[in-house]
Amino acid sequence: MAMARERVLAEVAALPGLPGVYRYFDINGQVLYVGKARDLKKRVSSYFQKDLGGTRIGVMVSRIARLETTVVRTEAEALLLENNLIKTLNPKFNILFRDDKSYPYLKLVSHGFPRVAYYRGAVDRKHRYFGPYPGAWAVKETIQLIQKVFRLRTCEDTVFNNRSRPCLLYQIRRCSGPCVGFISAEDYARDVRDTERFLLGEQQQVVDELQAQMMAHAEVLEFEKAAELRNRISALARVLHQQSMDESSLSAAGREVDILAVKVAGGRACVNLAMVRGGRHLGDRAFFPTHVDDATALAADESSALAEGDAVEPLNAEQQLAVAEQQVLQAFMAQHYLHSTPPPVLVVSHAVDKALLAALSAQTGVKMVALHQPREQRRIWLDMAIKGCELALARLLAEEGSQRERTRALVDALDLAIDNLDTFRVECFDISHTAGEATQASCVVYEDHRMQNAQYRRFNIEGVTGGDDYAAMRQVLTRRYAKLAELVSSDGPASVAPGSKARLPDLVLVDGGRGQVTMAREVFSELGLDLSLIAGVEKGEGRKVGLEELVFADGRDKLALPPDSAALMLIAQIRDEAHRFAITGMRAKRASVRTGGSRLExxxxxxxxxxxxxxxxxxxxxxxxxxxxxxxxxxxxxxxxxxxxxxxxxx
The missing domain is CATH 1.10.150.20 (5' to 3' exonuclease, C-terminal subdomain)
Structure with missing residues (x-):
């Protein structure tokens, strides 16, 4: 480590005074931190020139064994590279927002009679796109409104081109029937223009035009057409009323806004993003980053320990919270907007660095403005976003607290020697088939107080008699643990890091009673594994939920937990997830086998x-x-x- 530190200091001394990105690694090659700098030499040197002992940043610096840097041309390029590396390397001391699915859009498909559709993916210039929207529900809600008010079609072109009579949507007045010529191309084009104007925020102008059309029909005694327009206006007016928006306070640019509120508490953080498009508040979505505790503590230390000039007074608790929330917000903005088209106006709960806005503007091509203390309608929107953020974070902390208590209750009920509850790992197995056909086994994983979907596995069971669940359990346990047993026996359990996928679980649950547990005991005995890891979840009297009992492979007596036990609730949750995962896999396999009947055809x-x-x-x-x-x-x-x-x- 001393030699590694000498090499790092030599590299730091040779760094150029140019913009770039730096990466710190520990002695095992794990990335600790990714940062950007306007001046690499000045920034990186500051970590090693002061005594940082006793702080979170001091802990990180003491673990640095290797340094990598990349020189770029501008600060905007540094921002882009930094966040790409954060997402790729997942460093311990950086705030990380997981990539979500791309945001959905509402699409007007180019056609003689354009259709309105839900769309998710990369946009192009061939069609018109409106959005993005915070979720699928917001797009579908808008499409329903467009069907009520403007009656644009939603059917695919193949359906549209082959209709001989109108569909049900025409009958319930949700489509004008262009497929069978019930509306002229000119009138339909007018409805399309009104839809576009409505989506762009010109709602009142659309209402005024519809009212003028209604009066024109009434004057020539076309009362049925006038009544239809009246109903459209009523539907549109209800939506405008629900928005509760003072349009006079918004400029044209003010109709395209993202509202960002952040809250940090209990070692977790939440960023609530609310979207306003065309003057309409489309809803919000909460984001929860990882590595918040380490990264925000590091940022608070940096603000004082790495400050230039004279010593800076240490931050009090309120100031540390403000720095943490600002860091979370800026991390979200950098990771969220770099690869998307942001709106020109951001309304934010905390002030953000102007250099960040400049870099984002340069990268995205959109000149962005951040309003920290908005007024009038934007103030209302921000207050709504802050309240939503607080509620979302409180809900998350409550759920995590409840799940943590379940984990602790299970460890205590089974009297397990677990030092760190966060690394407590359970693997649960279940067998599923239909009368011996399409047998599949599932393995689900519970770790860090939640189900780890990415680590689930399915096993196709081959070479056993259909319906022989014991033989199927023997096969799946052997396949799962044979290589792992060799690794543990050769290198020792201590060589496998906690939290690693390649380590033995702390508890193995099998869905079944003494028969399944006996089979699991035989497999573990052959592999030389600890029998105390195995427990079977046996149905209770009458196979009623809540009366399950645990059967142990090491000879312990059965354990019947109270129906309201938090430990039993967790066991039931894990067992039910294994059952669900096995059944869905079995059904998919069965369907693929049965559709093979085409070979007979x-x-x-x-x-x-x-x-x-x-x-x-x-x-x-x-x-x-x-x-x-x-x-x-x-x-x-x-x-x-x-x-x-x-x-x-x-x-």
């Missing part, structure tokens, strides 16, 4: 009736494939010659 002489008899007799295509010629010929209507043809076609 291609055989000359095998019609629907004979195919049905074969599948019924042998339980599916797999059974037909496994049958001999004589077995096939024993089915009513299948001759010896046809049986031979079927056998040859399937082998």
């Amino acid at each position: 291609d055989i000359p002489g095998v019609g629907p009736k004979k195919r049905a008899k074969l599948l019924q007799r042998f339980g599916g295509v797999r059974g037909v494939t496994a049958a001999s010629v004589d077995d096939l010929a024993s089915v009513e209507g299948i001759s010896k010659e046809l049986a031979e043809d079927i056998y040859r076609a399937l082998h």
Whole structure:
């Protein structure tokens, strides 16, 4: 470590005074921190020129064994590279927002009679796009409104081109029926223009024009048409009323706004993003970053320990919270807007660095302005976003607190020697099949107080008698733990880092009673693994939920937990997730096997009736494939010659 530190200091001394990005690594090659600098030499040197002991940043600096830097041309390029590396490397001391799905848009598809559609993905110039929207529900809600007020079609072009009579949407007055010529191209184009203006925020102008059309129809005694327009205006007016917006206080640019509120508490953070498009508040979405505790503490230390000039007074608790929230907000802005088109106006709960705005503007091509203390309507929007942020964070902390208590209750109930609850790992197995067909096993993982979906695994069970759950359990446990047992026996348990996917769990649950546990005990004995890891979840009296009992492989007595036990609730949650995951996999496998019946359809002489008899007799295509010629010929209507043809076609 001392030699590594000497190399790092030599590299720091040779750094250029240019903009760039730096990366710190520990002695194991794990990335600790990614940062950007206007002057690499000045910035990186500041970490090593002062005594930072006793602070979070001091802890990080003491672990630095290697340094990497990349020189760029501008601060905007440094910002882009920094956030790309943060997402790629997942450093411990950086705030990280997980990539979400791309935001959805409302699309007006180019056509003689354009249709309105939900869209998610990269936009192009061929069609008109409106958004982005905070979620699918916001897009679908807007489409429903467009159907009510402007009656644009939503059907695919293939449907539109082959209609001979109007569909149900026309009957319920949600479409004007352009597919069968019930509206002229000119009138439909007018409705499309009104839709575009409405989505761009010109709602009042659209209402005024609809009212003028209604009066014109009334004057020539076309009262039915006038009544239709009246109903459209009423539907549109209700939406405008729900927005509760003072339009006179908004400029044209003020109709495209993102509102960002941040809150940090309990070691977690929340950024609430609310979107306003065309003057309409479309809703909000909460984001929860990781590494908040380490990263925000590091930022607070940096603000004082790395400050230039004389010593700076240490920050009090309120100031540290403000710095943390500002850091979280700026991290979100950098990671969220670099690869998207931001609105020109951001309303933010905390002041943000002007250099960040300049870099984002340079990168995205949109001149961005951040308003920290807005007034009038924007103030209302910000207050709404702040309240939503507080509620979302409180809900998250409550859920995590409840789940943590469940973890602790399970560890205590089983008397497990667990030092760190955050690394407590449970793997649960279940077998699923339909009368022996399409047997699959599932393995789900519970760690860090939540289900780890990315670590779930399914196992196709082969070479066992259909319906033999014990043999299936033996196979899946052997496949899961054989290599892991070799690793643990050769290198020792201590060599496998906590939290690693390649380590033995602290508890193995199998869905079943003594039979399944006996099979698991045999597998673990053969592999030389600890039998105390295994517990079976046995159905209680009457197979009622809440009366489950735990059966242990090491000879301990059965354990019946109270129905209201937090430990039992967690066990049921994990077991039910394993059951769900196994069933969905089995059904997908079964469907793929059964659709293989098309192989029978291609055989000359095998019609629907004979195919049905074969599948019924042998339980599916797999059974037909496994049958001999004589077995096939024993089915009513299948001759010896046809049986031979079927056998040859399937082998």
